[in-house]
């Protein structure tokens with residue numbers, strides 16, 4: 001039996017429709033949310049993601065503020081741009097696209113942002129709020145995964161969830177989100193160095209893979225009927241010389257899993273939709 005596909009593209013489109021009316025309601029009160037982006041360097045994937053974020057904003061009637069900086073920018077210049085967005089009243093929320101070039105300290109830049117303008121939920125204050133189960137912006141990929149599972153009726157409360165990968169944008173905050181009282185899952189945080197990884201994944205009701213290792217999760221590693229969410233995406237060049245994205249989940253898993261959020265078309269589009277939700281919610285809160 002083939003898995004039910006957790007269609008992130010269609011779900012993100014439905015969420016955008018829901019947000020459109022909320023942006024309209026804000027506009028009727030004279031409030032236009034404005035999303036800022038800070039993009040440093042020439043990483044082609046980052047350029048594509050940021051362009052997608054601004055396309056989404058244009059579709060919904062959210063204003064866009066774009067700041068692009070060269071790969072060899074000085075830390076002081078990045079600080080200056082962050083300070084500028086912190087002070088700009090037209091920018092109601094913004095993100096710093098990750099990863100940053102090696103010579104820029106990511107954590108220092110995130111900490112310089114005003115927590116109330118952090119549209120990505122990656123500022124330490126917002127991550128602390130997540131730990132404390134207080135309201136605040138949530139990281140977009142974890143929020144999108146929980147939303148996707150919920151909308152497709154995948155049981156989360158009481159579920160055994162294994163998250164492979166502990167990065168700051170996906171794996172680590174996802175574990176925190178799923179163990180909140182409102183989600184109530186039991187989470188095991190694994191990584192590529194976990195001893196006997198398969199013993200963990202085989203017990204799980206839900207497996208989320210965000211390790212960036214193509215094909216890491218194979219058919220024999222999951223319980224038949226489990227839900228699987230692919231988050232890791234790696235660009236590879238095929239025999240035809242063309243580039244394409246591959247996930248951390250082996251294609252055979254589709255035949256064993258009960259549900260599958262694939263790459264592409266699963267968690268990625270939900271990440272974009274949740275950024276919009278964070279921006280709209282922040283504007284509603286400030287109104």
Ligand SMILES: Nc1nc2c(c(=O)[nH]1)N[C@@H](CN(C=O)c1ccc(C(=O)N[C@@H](CCC(=O)O)C(=O)O)cc1)CN2
Nearest residue numbers: 049095096097098120140169245264265266268269271
């Ligand atoms: N500041 C942030 N940086 C990064 C984040 C983030 O949430 N905040 N997440 C990722 C990149 N990202 C958004 O920023 C992102 C990644 C992937 C997708 C997506 O829709 N992917 C497609 C496939 C795309 C392709 O084929 O090229 C999919 O899965 O269908 C959206 C957003 C790291 N940095």
